[in-house]
Amino acid sequence: MKNRKLVMIPGPTPVVRTIQDQMGRDTVAFGDQQFVKDFKGVLTDLKKLWGTTGEVFVVAGTGTMAMEMAISNTLKDGDNLLVISHGYFGDRFVELTTRKGINVDVLRSEWGKIIPIAEIEAKLRDKSYQALTVTHVDTSTAAIAPIAEIGKMMEKFPDTIYIVDGVAATAGEREYVDEYNIDILFTASQKAFGVAPGLAILWASEKAMNRRAELGTIPEYYVDFDKWLPIMHDTSKYYATPAVNMIWALQESIRIIKEEGLENRYERHIKNANAMRDAIEAMGFKILADESNRASTLSCVLYPEGVNDLNFRTILAEEGAQVAGGLAAYAGKMFRIGHMGNIDTLDMIGAISAIERTLYRMGIDVLGKGVAALQRGLFL
Ligand SMILES: Cc1ncc(COP(=O)(O)O)c(C=O)c1O
Structure with a gap:
């Protein structure tokens, strides 16, 4: 008999039954009174x-579309942007904005490390930037940026829009938009919200909205704040078809988050992440990110000598757990495992025990070591 597939890649994450049920409902007209109310409730809760x-904007699309939405509504051809890149997804901002004729400077860290705030501040003093982008958790390295502290420093630069990519963080790592002085925060549904892929979510401050107004007509059509804002203020209006069932799924995810409590959810993520990393290290792996900047939503795990990536991930999938490979220079050298969203103890035990069985089949006997460390960590 084949094992079930436990999706432990860093997004999409496992989708719990009650969220799946919302996606399986009969779709209604987007003008349906109950849907209009549900959509409004989702927006109110998110704010x-x-x-x-x-x-707040909820629009059908992925995280990359949300990146484009953030940039298109705050920067124009010829503007200056400072990108803080801690990996592959930080670099994506460079590619995206260079195409738009934006002048991009990059502060790039070694993978697994982060750029010190003092360095960011020095760069901002050096030159006038219309915006700064920071990836809260770069999914290629599992390094987390100190977005609250960066936000505090950004108070000294009131003309610079502070954009945070929360795709691999939001709903798993602490983010309070106004308190952290963030101008744009965005994410996608398939990560720590535990919804299937398909929705982009974006929060925008008054400062960001003023910048949008200053830009006048922008070349982009679908991602234009001005087009979506009337719908976000009155969900009975139409601009482009809302993803009805996905919005219901997000509503259920938010219900789960409220039931758990957002702060409790963040603490759970920290605890789970520590226990998962204890387990991973107990099986003989090393974690890529420096101890001082490890995310709670996922881990990037370096293989010990002699473990072949493709064999490992193929056997692991047979044993029931899917993890992702390393990106760019780390392809073949590590795997990436998610521990975010609505995963529970059994999911984590299932994943760690599947890794133990995989190693056993590859001639490395660490049976029981990972699970023991995980369970101990969960009891701490
Ligand atoms: C940090 C980060 N930003 C952006 C993206 C792009 O999101 P999407 O794949 O939904 O377009 C990802 C995807 O994994 C991500 O992890």
Whole structure:
């Protein structure tokens, strides 16, 4: 008999039954009174939970589209952008914005490390930048950026829009938009919200909205704040078809988050991440990110000598768990495992025990070591 597939890649993450049920409902007209109310409720909750008096947008699309939405509404051809890149997804901003004729400077860290805030501040003093981008958790390295502290420093640069990519963080790592002085925060549904892929979520401060107004007509059509704002203020209006069932799925995810409590959710992520890393290290692996900047949402795990990536991930999938490979220079050298969203103890035990069985089949006997460390960590 084949094992079930436990999706432990860093997104999409496992989708719990009650969220799946929302996606399986009969689709209704987007003007349906109950849907209009549900959509409005989702937007109200998102603003409240992430602590902003600004705007929120929920639009069909992926995280990359949200990156484009953030950039298109705040920067124009010829503007200066400072990108803080801690890996592959930080670098994606460079590619995206260079195409738009934006002048991009990059502060790039070694993978697994982060750029010190003092360095960011020095760069901002050097030259006038219209925006700064920071990837909260870069999914290629599992390094986390100190977005609250960066936000504090950004108070000294009131003309610079502070954009945070929360795709691999939001709903798993602490993010309070106004308190952290963030101008744009965005994410996608398939990561720590535990919804299937398909929705982009974006919060925008008054400062970001003012910048949008200054830009006048922008070349982009689908991702234009001005086009979506009337719908976000009155969900009975139409601009482009809302992803009805996905919005219901997000509503259920938010219900789960409220039931757990956002702060409890963040603490759970920290605890789970520590226990998962204890387990991973107990099996003989090393973690890529420096201890001082490890994310709670996923881990990037370096293989010990002699473990072949493709064999490992193929056997692991047979044993029931899917993990992702390393990106760029780390392809073949590590795997990436998610521990975010609505995963529970059994999911984690399932994943760690599947890794133990995989290693056993590859001639490395660490049976029981990972699970023991995990369980101990969960009891701490
Ligand atoms: C940090 C980060 N930013 C952006 C993206 C792009 O999101 P998507 O694949 O949904 O377009 C990802 C995807 O994994 C990500 O991890």
